Structures are given as structure tokens and as C-alpha cells.
Amino acid sequence: MTAPLTATGVLARLAVRRDRVRLTVWLLALAALVGSTASAIEGLYATPAAVAENAATRASSVVARAFTGPATGGNVGALAVAEALVFTCVLAALMNVLTVVRHTRQNEELGRAELIGSTAVGRHAGLVAALLMAGVADVLLAGACAVALLANGLPVAGSLAAGAAVGASGLAFAGITAVAAQVAEGARGAIGLASAALGLAYLLRAVGDATGDIGPDGMTVTATWPSWLSPIGWAQRLEPFGDERWWPLGLFALFTALVLGLAGWLNVHRDVGTGMIPVRRGRTRAARSLCTPFGLAWRLQRGMLLGWLVGVALFGLAFGGIGDQVDDLFGSEQSAELMRQLGGGGSLVDAYFAAMMGLMGVIVAGYTLQALLRLRTDETGGPTEAVLATGVSRTRWVVAHVLVALVGTVLVLLALGLGTGLAYGVVAGDLGDAVGDLLVTTLAQLAPTLVLAGFVVAVFGLVPRAAAALAWAAFGVCLVVGQFGALLELPRAVIDLSPFSHLPDLPAQSLTAGPLAALTGLSVLLLMVGLVGFRRRSLTLQ
Amino acid sequence: MTAINVEGLTKTFGDTVALDRLDLTVHTGEVHGFLGPNGVGKSTAIRVLLGLLRKDSGRAVLLGGDPWRDAVALHRRLAYVPGDVNLWPNLSGGEAIDLLGTLRGGLAENRRRELVDRFDLDPGKRMRTYSKGNRQKVALISAFASDVELYILDEPTSGLDPLMEAVFQDCVRELRDAGRTVLLSSHILAEVEKLCDRVSIIRSGRTVESGTLADLRHLTRTSISVETAAPLDGLAGIAGVHDLAVEGHRARFEVETAQLADVHRHLAGLGVRSLTSTPPTLEELFLRHYGDQSAGVR
Numbered sequence: 001m002t003a004p005l006t007a008t009g010v011l012a013r014l015a016v017r018r019d020r021v022r023l024t025v026w027l028l029a030l031a032a033l034v035g036s037t038a039s040a041i042e043g044l045y046a047t048p049a050a051v052a053e054n055a056a057t058r059a060s061s062v063v064a065r066a067f068t069g070p071a072t073g074g075n076v077g078a079l080a081v082a083e084a085l086v087f088t089c090v091l092a093a094l095m096n097v098l099t100v101v102r103h104t105r106q107n108e109e110l111g112r113a114e115l116i117g118s119t120a121v122g123r124h125a126g127l128v129a130a131l132l133m134a135g136v137a138d139v140l141l142a143g144a145c146a147v148a149l150l151a152n153g154l155p156v157a158g159s160l161a162a163g164a165a166v167g168a169s170g171l172a173f174a175g176i177t178a179v180a181a182q183v184a185e186g187a188r189g190a191i192g193l194a195s196a197a198l199g200l201a202y203l204l205r206a207v208g209d210a211t212g213d214i215g216p217d218g219m220t221v222t223a224t225w226p227s228w229l230s231p232i233g234w235a236q237r238l239e240p241f242g243d244e245r246w247w248p249l250g251l252f253a254l255f256t257a258l259v260l261g262l263a264g265w266l267n268v269h270r271d272v273g274t275g276m277i278p279v280r281r282g283r284t285r286a287a288r289s290l291c292t293p294f295g296l297a298w299r300l301q302r303g304m305l306l307g308w309l310v311g312v313a314l315f316g317l318a319f320g321g322i323g324d325q326v327d328d329l330f331g332s333e334q335s336a337e338l339m340r341q342l343g344g345g346g347s348l349v350d351a352y353f354a355a356m357m358g359l360m361g362v363i364v365a366g367y368t369l370q371a372l373l374r375l376r377t378d379e380t381g382g383p384t385e386a387v388l389a390t391g392v393s394r395t396r397w398v399v400a401h402v403l404v405a406l407v408g409t410v411l412v413l414l415a416l417g418l419g420t421g422l423a424y425g426v427v428a429g430d431l432g433d434a435v436g437d438l439l440v441t442t443l444a445q446l447a448p449t450l451v452l453a454g455f456v457v458a459v460f461g462l463v464p465r466a467a468a469a470l471a472w473a474a475f476g477v478c479l480v481v482g483q484f485g486a487l488l489e490l491p492r493a494v495i496d497l498s499p500f501s502h503l504p505d506l507p508a509q510s511l512t513a514g515p516l517a518a519l520t521g522l523s524v525l526l527l528m529v530g531l532v533g534f535r536r537r538s539l540t541l542q
Numbered sequence: 543m544t545a546i547n548v549e550g551l552t553k554t555f556g557d558t559v560a561l562d563r564l565d566l567t568v569h570t571g572e573v574h575g576f577l578g579p580n581g582v583g584k585s586t587a588i589r590v591l592l593g594l595l596r597k598d599s600g601r602a603v604l605l606g607g608d609p610w611r612d613a614v615a616l617h618r619r620l621a622y623v624p625g626d627v628n629l630w631p632n633l634s635g636g637e638a639i640d641l642l643g644t645l646r647g648g649l650a651e652n653r654r655r656e657l658v659d660r661f662d663l664d665p666g667k668r669m670r671t672y673s674k675g676n677r678q679k680v681a682l683i684s685a686f687a688s689d690v691e692l693y694i695l696d697e698p699t700s701g702l703d704p705l706m707e708a709v710f711q712d713c714v715r716e717l718r719d720a721g722r723t724v725l726l727s728s729h730i731l732a733e734v735e736k737l738c739d740r741v742s743i744i745r746s747g748r749t750v751e752s753g754t755l756a757d758l759r760h761l762t763r764t765s766i767s768v769e770t771a772a773p774l775d776g777l778a779g780i781a782g783v784h785d786l787a788v789e790g791h792r793a794r795f796e797v798e799t800a801q802l803a804d805v806h807r808h809l810a811g812l813g814v815r816s817l818t819s820t821p822p823t824l825e826e827l828f829l830r831h832y833g834d835q836s837a838g839v840r
Contacts, residue, residue: 109631109670186631186670274671282634284665290637291644300630382628386681389592389622390645393614538595 006122011129015103023137026095027144030166033480034088035148038080042152044489051076055219058082062322063352066210067359070221072242077154078219081162081240089232090202092141092166093173096134097194100177103130105187108272117272127178127267131260134174142167158241165235168252172231173198175259182266183276190275192307199311203318205233210322231255293392293400298407301371305408308367309415312360316419319356320438323349323424353420353441354505361445362475362482362500364412365452369471371405372456376467379539394535402457402527409449417442444511447519448499452478454526461533464540543570544603545692545723546591551600553586553747560586562747563600568725568740570691573718575738576727577828583747584727585625588696592622605692618647621685625696625727627677629669635676636665639684646688654687660709674701686713693717693724699733711737731828743828763796765820766805771813780804791815 045051052074058064059071064082071082104127107113113126146163150156177194184190208227215222220242227233237248270276289295375398378384387397417439425434455474459467481490481498495501499522502515546568553561560583568574578584589595591604593613602609607616629638639658643649658665661679669677678701685693699707714737717724728734734741741758743751751758763784768774774793778786782801787794797805809817 279668279671281666282632282637282668284634284636286637286640286644291641293645296630296641299633382624382626383630385589385594385624386622386627386629386642387645388594388613389617389620389624390642391614391618391647392645536596539589541589541594 004122004124005128006120006125008122008125008128008132011116011121011125012132015129015133019099019102019133023095023099023133027137027141029476030088030091030095030141031144031148033091034080034084034145034162034166035151037084038076038149038152038154040489041079041083042076045076045079048074051079052219054079055082059214059219059221062210062325063319063356065212065221066206066319066322067356069205069209069236070212071219072239074217074219075241076152077149077158077162077241080149080152080154081158081242085162085165085236085240086202086205086232088145088166089169089235090198092138092170093198093201093232094195095141096138096170096174097177097191097198099134099137100130100174101181101187101190101194103133104178104181105184105190105275109187113272124264124267127181127263131174131178135171138167138170138174141170155241157244161238161244161246162240164249165238165240168238168249169231169235171256172234172252172259175256175263176231178263179259179266182263182270185275185277185279188304189277192304196307196311201230201232203314204230205236207318208233209236293387293397294403296387297374297400297404301374301404301408304370305367305411308364308408308412312364312412313415313419315360316416316421317423320420320423320425320434321427323352323420323434324427351505353424353438357416357420357438357441357445358500358503358505359482360416361413361442361449361503362478362498364409364416364445365449365478365500366475367412368405368409368449368453369456369475371408372401372453372460373468373471375401375457375460376464379464380541385539385541388539395531398457398460398531398534402453405453406450409446409453410443413442413445414439440511444503444516445500447516447523448478448503450523451499451519451526454523454530457530458526458533459530461530461535461537464537544568545570545605546574546725547601547603548587548591549601551587551590551602552598553583553590553595554598560747561590561597561600564744564747565749565752566742567752568723570723571718571721572739573714573724573726573737575734575741576725576744577729577731577734577741578744579729582744584744585696586747587744588622588694588725588727591694592617619690620692620694621646621688621690623678623681623685623693623695623698625698625700627674627681629677629680631668631670633669634666635663635669635672635680638669638680639665639687642681642684643688646684646690648689649684649687650689653689654683657683657687657713660713661706675703675706678702679706682710682713686717691723693722695724696727697729698726699728699730707733759799763798764802765794765796767794767818768792768809769815769817770809771815772811774812776808777805780808 045054055071055074055078058079064070069082069086072078107116107126116126142163144163145166146159149159149162173194176197177190180193180197181190184193204226205223208223208225208230209221212221212223212227214220223233223236227236231252234248234251237245239245266276290299375384384397388394418435420442421435421438422431424438425431428434452474456467456471459470463470478498478500481495482500499519502519504510504512504515544567546566548564548566551561551564551566552559564583564587566576566587576584576587586595590597591602591609593609593616596610604616605619609616633641636658639654640649643654661683663676663679663683669680672680678698682698685695699710702710711733714724714726718739726734726738735755738755740754741752742749769792771791773791774788777783777788777793777795780801781804782798783805784796784798785794
């Protein structure tokens with residue numbers, strides 16, 4: 001048991017060799033996101049008065065506070081932070097979750113760790129190598145974000161603080177993932193567990209910001225205690241371009257040291273390939289319902305679906321619950337105007353829900369993508385070969401997965417609509433109307449989601465090796481257009497790329513059949529193209 | 543009747559030629575050995591036959607149908623065990639057996655129960671916790687419990703222990719006795735010699751030898767080690783004698799099976815004191831086809 005870190009350097013270099021392209025893309029994309037937000041805000045708000053007005057609007061908007069956090073002051077950098085910091089921290093955390101699991105539990109699941117473990121490497125070498133690479137990536141990410149802000153002529157201290165906030169959030173989640181990787185049953189479970197922690201961190205800070213007190217300057221907000229339970233909340237406490245406090249970095253250091261210590265301790269107390277949660281025994285015979293392509297796909301995906309249902313329902317309850325305060329919260333004429341711009345006019349409450357559901361619709365499409373991309377991982381991983389060598393046709397196999405993704409998406413949207421509607425109905429004292437309206441609003445998101453789903457099947461059928469990258473790129477476009485489209489004043493042609501842009505702003509505007517029919521038609525077309533492509537091509541097996 | 547008929551089958555992946563005008567004929571009711579070292583295209587050929595990969599050119603007929611066009615109908619009449627059994631980590635072995643069997647068109651209940659017993663599998667464990675050998679057992683049980691015409695087994699015993707290998711061999715013999723057809727891809731010569739009626743040897747995507755074991759043995763040489771009363775002269779002059787090493791009254795050499803009788807006659811005249819003859823093995827044939835290749839690699 002000597003030298004538990006033997007050969008860490010070799011394994012870290014191996015990890016870097018495997019991930020050099022992947023991580024470079026992550027770093028560049030995140031830095032570009034931060035830089036382009038700053039430059040867009042600089043272009044949009046020309047005068048200090050306009051900047052201050054926007055900061056005040058954000059502070060007074062519960063929705064803006066909850067989704068993205070308040071501004072840290074009345075300057076361009078502070079607005080850029082308000083627009084992009086929380087979002088970037090979440091993405092940085094996600095980068096760390098995926099990276100750490102990839103180089104720990106996924107290595108174990110694929111049998112690599114066993115082979116490596118049999119050579120002269122220390123017990124902790126694999127875990128430490130993964131964390132080392134993630135840590136270096138986080139430092140580089142912090143630098144890249146700071147440079148992107150500096151390049152826009154923003155102050156040095158604020159740029160460094162913003163970069164540090166992003167990097168530190170990433171590192172904290174590398175630590176959380178290291179623990180999740182020891183506890184979970186397998187790689188997928190570890191990603192699920194760490195992602196749940198990320199969702200919770202986002203939600204805690206959202207509640208903290210939404211219920212915070214507006215400062216005397218009318219632009220800044222002091223978050224309440226839930227924010228202090230969240231690493232993303234700590235990242236905001238660095239207050240880039242505001243007061244610039246550096247001590248939250250100490251909090252990060254302490255927290256990361258603690259979770260890493262815990263991960264190390266757990267790592268000694270478990271066996272390769274298993275987690276702390278013992279693997280339950282399974283049934284010795286298959287249920288009849290499992291033995292169809294649909295039953296199988298459902299069984300494989302129900303765990304992930306359950307996670308989404310719970311997360312989205314909680315989210316709906318939280319944001320529906322503050323719906324009755326919207327009129328008070330958007331007191332000023334500017335903030336009301338902003339809300340109407342985002343949410344498509346009508347009453348303030350309607351505009352609020354339209355804006356929120358518009359964003360959540362895109363996020364729920366993330367579930368749809370995840371569910372459909374299972375087709376791809378199973379194709380290269382082995383099970384598809386075994387199934388397609390039985391009496392199951394390729395069409396039936398794909399349709400089963402599409403159906404599961406579809407049913408799942410409807411359920412997630414229902415959970416979102418019900419959660420939001422019930423909470424708003426209770427606080428507004430009008431349960432029936434609230435639930436009905438919000439269910440229609442959320443379910444309408446199904447049409448553009450279907451287009452995205454059709455796109456995934458099409459690339460799966462036509463260009464399988466690039467399918468996952470293209471699918472997530474399309475998701476990214478929809479998210480950026482939905483979140484920043486109006487703000488960045490993107491050209492109409494770019495905004496129109498997102499199917500979500502073609503939906504009326506429900507419930508503020510009324511539902512028309514035209515766009516729904518067009519979107520559905522397009523999705524069916526894409527689906528057919530994908531099916532034909534898949535039926536005509538070879539499987540890509542290792 | 544032929545179960546599988548492949549002529550001039552070609553398949554490339556980018557610049558790599560995986561199958562280069564491959565020929566393969568498997569008669570109905572025989573156990574056919576598909577022999578070759580790793581990476582020569584055995585799995586690729588099988589995947590083309592299963593309609594999982596598209597062929598570039600050539601002809602492939604499986605159970606009288608087109609493996610690509612009639613894939614689903616044909617798959618109901620066959621069972622396949624992949625070389626790498628990677629199924630669903632969170633399903634149990636029992637569930638995977640039932641699932642694959644049902645998707646194929648149904649399992650014989652008694653047979654399933656008996657096979658789980660014979661292969662000594664714990665069907666309640668999750669696939670992720672199985673060893674390679676146990677994952678192979680899952681695929682094998684599911685295949686053998688399916689009542690189909692053709693069994694395509696891609697290196698099915700690479701993770702099995704000798705005890706389980708014996709069970710596997712019994713199962714294949716039972717299939718043959720029941721008149722089923724088996725295509726057994728392997729690089730384990732002893733296994734092929736024990737089980738197969740006919741063998742095709744493949745190298746670099748091409749078939750280099752094909753025939754019954756007796757045919758192939760005919761092409762092989764017998765190793766002889768002999769000690770005689772009279773000095774050993776004249777051996778070198780006999781056709782078909784190779785690698786001769788004479789040391790006074792002792793000699794070691796190899797002789798082509800066709801010339802065995804001539805050698806015997808010659809040795810008899812010299813007064814044989816002791817004689818060891820090692821029967822021809824597929825291994826020699828194999829090494830003759832691949833020996834230069836592996837020599838080049840090492």
C-alpha cells in the first residue's frame with residue numbers, strides 16, 4: 001500500500017491526450033459565450049444611464065433574478081455578469097461532471113481501469129489524474145473567460161473575478177463528481193447524481209436571488225440564505241465588476257478540499273467497478289412487458305425520466321409560486337416593458353409565464369435529446385447489434401426509442417405545466433384556469449421539441465459519427481437564441497433557426513394551428529429522412 | 543442444401559479492406575468451423591450475413607434469402623452470439639436471456655431452465671457484475687434455448703473455463719444431432735477439430751482453405767521420429783519428406799500424408815526399433831498459412 005499516487009502523471013497525460021480536443025472545444029465555446037455577451041451588452045446599452053436603467057430593471061424583476069441572477073452594479077461588466085455568469089458556471093460545472101466521470105467510472109465500466117490498475121499505478125492515481133486534468137482545465141477556463149472580458153475593454157479586477165468565479169464553480173463540481181463517482185452504481189448513475197447536485201445548486205441560488213433584498217442603489221440585490229448553500233451562489237458572491245470580494249474563493253478551496261478528502265476516503269473503501277450503493281439483485285426472469293423494443297427502451301430510460309420529472313416539477317412549483325407577485329415586482333414601467341418584450345405582450349403575468357415557459361421548453365428538449373441519443377451509444381456499445389440480429393427491424397427499433405422519448409417529453413412537459421399551474425393557482429386563488437392555461441402553454445412546446453427530435457434522428461441516420469455533436473450544437477443554438485436572441489439583437493434569420501422562435505408567446509398570445517402544423521410536419525419529414533438513412537447504412541460497431 | 547452461400551464478398555472500411563472476395567459455403571445440418579486469427583474479417587463477414595453491415599460487392603445468401611433485404615424474416619430463423627457480449631449493465635442475466643429470446647421469436651422453456659443449470663449461471667445478477675465468461679453464458683443460453691435452424695457463434699468460448707467449454711461442446715453436438723446448422727467462428731484449433739465437420743480458413747479477408755477435416759488433414763504432414771537397426775539412408779530421396787534431420791540411427795522428419803505409405807515401406811527394410819508418429823493437426827496447416835505473417839509481425 002505504498003505510494004498511492006504512483007504513475008498519476010502518466011495517467012494524467014493519457015487523460016489529456018484523450019480529451020485534448022473535447023476540452024479545447026469546451027473552453028473556447030464558454031469563453032466565446034462570455035465574450036460575445038459582454039460585447040453585445042456594450043453595443044446595446046450605449047449610455048451609462050441606459051446601463052443603470054437595465055441594472056435596475058433586472059433587480060426589480062424576480063424572474064430575471066431567479067433565472068440569471070441580478071447585476072452587481074451599474075456598469076457594462078456588471079450587466080454581462082448578470083446575463084452570463086450563472087449560465088456559464090452551470091456549463092463549467094457540467095464540463096467537470098462529464099470529464100471526471102469519463103476518466104473514473106466510465107474507465108471502470110469499460111474495463112480499462114482494471115488493466116491499468118494491474119500495472120504499477122497507485123490506488124488513487126486514476127482519480128487524482130482525472131481531477132488534476134479537470135483542475136488544469138478549470139484554471140485555463142478561468143483565464144480564458146477573463147481574457148474574453150478583458151478583450152472587451154472591461155476592468156482587470158472584475159474580469160479576473162468573473163473568470164475565477166467560473167473556474168471555481170467548475171472545480172467545486174469536479175469535487176462533487178469525485179464523490180458521486182464513488183457512491184453511484186455506475187457511470188450513468190454518477191452523472192445523474194452529480195447533475196442532480198448541480199440542479200439543486202442552481203435552484204438554491206435561484207430561490208436565494210429571487211427572495212433577496214434590493215439594495216439602496218436599486219441595482220444590486222442581497223441574496224437570502226439558500227444562496228449560501230450553493231457553490232454557484234458563492235461564485236456570484238465574488239461580485240465581479242461590483243465590490244469584488246475575493247474571500248469566497250477561500251470557501252471554494254475549503255469545500256473542494258473537504259469533498260476531495262471524502263472522495264479519497266470512499267475510494268479506498270470500495271472495489272473497482274462497484275459503488276458504495278450496493279447493486280441490488282435483479283429478477284431472474286424478464287417481465288412480459290420488457291420483451292418488446294418499446295418495453296426495453298422504456299426500462300433503460302425510466303430512471304433518467306424520473307429525475308427530469310422531479311426536477312422540472314420542483315422548478316414549476318417554485319416559479320409558479322411567485323406568479324402572483326409579478327405585478328408588484330414589475331412595478332416600474334421599464335421592467336414591465338422588458339417583460340412584455342420577452343413574453344409577447346398581454347398582461348404582465350401572462351408575459352412572465354410566456355418568457356419562463358419559452359426557456360423551459362428548450363431545456364426540456366435537452367431531455368428529448370438525451371433520450372434519443374441512447375440510440376447512438378447503444379449502437380457503438382454493443383446492445384443494438386444483439387437486438388438487430390433478432391426479429392426486430394431497424395424501423396421498429398428506432399420508432400421504439402422515438403416513442404419513449406416522445407412519451408417522456410410529454411410527461412416532463414405535463415409535470416412542468418402541472419407544477420407551475422398548481423402553485424400559481426393556489427397563490428392566485430384560481431386553480432382551474434391556472435392549471436388549464438399553463439398546461440396548454442407547456443404542451444405547445446412539444447411541437448418545436450419534435451423538430452429538434454426529428455433533427456436528431458435525421459443526423460443519426462445520415463451522419464452517425466457526428467450525430468451527438470450536431471444534436472447538442474442544435475440544442476445550443478436553440479438555447480442561445482431563446483435566452484439571448486432578443487438581447488443580442490441577432491438577425492431574424494438566425495433567430496428563425498430555432499424552431500422554438502416560431503411558437504406564439506403563450507399564454508400572452510393566442511394559439512394558432514398554422515405554426516404547430518408546420519412544425520409537426522417538418523419533424524415528421526426529418527424523422528422519415530433519418531429512418532430511411534438508418535435503414536440504408538451499415539451499423540458503426542467497434 | 544446450403545445454409546450459407548457467400549461468393550466474392552468484399553467489404554471495405556475507408557482504406558481498410560476487411561473482406562477481399564471471400565467465399566464461404568455452409569451446408570445445412572453441418573457444424574462449420576470459420577477459422578482465422580483475430581482481425582482477419584471473421585466478425586465482419588458474420589455481420590454482413592446478419593445484415594448489420596452493407597456489403598460492397600459479391601453475393602451472400604443466407605437460408606435462401608438476402609441477408610440485407612430479408613433481415614428480419616431471416617433473423618427469426620437464426621440465433622447469434624456476438625464476440626463481445628456487451629448488453630445492458632442494469633438488466634439481470636435472466637432478463638437479458640428472456641429478452642433476446644423473445645425478440646427472436648420465443649424460447650423453449652424447459653431448454654432454458656436446463657441450460658441455466660448446465661452453464662451454472664446465476665440469472666439474478668446484473669449484467670454489469672458478470673465476468674466476461676458469464677456474459678458469454680448469457681448470450682449462449684439465450685441462443686441455445688431458441689429453437690431455430692441456424693446458430694451463428696462468433697468466438698463464443700474465449701472467456702469460458704474448461705468445464706464450461708465442455709458444456710458448450712456438448713450443446714453444439716446436440717444441435718448437430720438435431721440436424722441444426724452451426725457456423726462457429728474461432729481461432730481455437732482444438733475446439734474446431736473436436737466439433738466441426740467442415741472448416742474454412744480465412745486470411746486477410748479471403749478464404750485460403752476449405753473442406754472437411756479429412757480433406758484438410760490430407761494437406762497436412764505427419765511428424766515422425768524413428769530409430770532403426772540399420773543406418774538411416776535414402777530418406778532424403780523419397781518425395782514428400784521434409785525437414786529431415788538424421789543422426790546415425792535416429793531421424794526426425796515430416797512427411798506429407800499422401801507419401802506416408804512409401805516412407806513406411808522404406809523404414810520397414812531398415813528394421814524399426816522405435817517409431818513415434820504425431821498425427822497431423824490443423825495447427826500445422828494454420829501455421830503454414832500464417833507462420834510467415836506472425837514471423838513478420840514479431
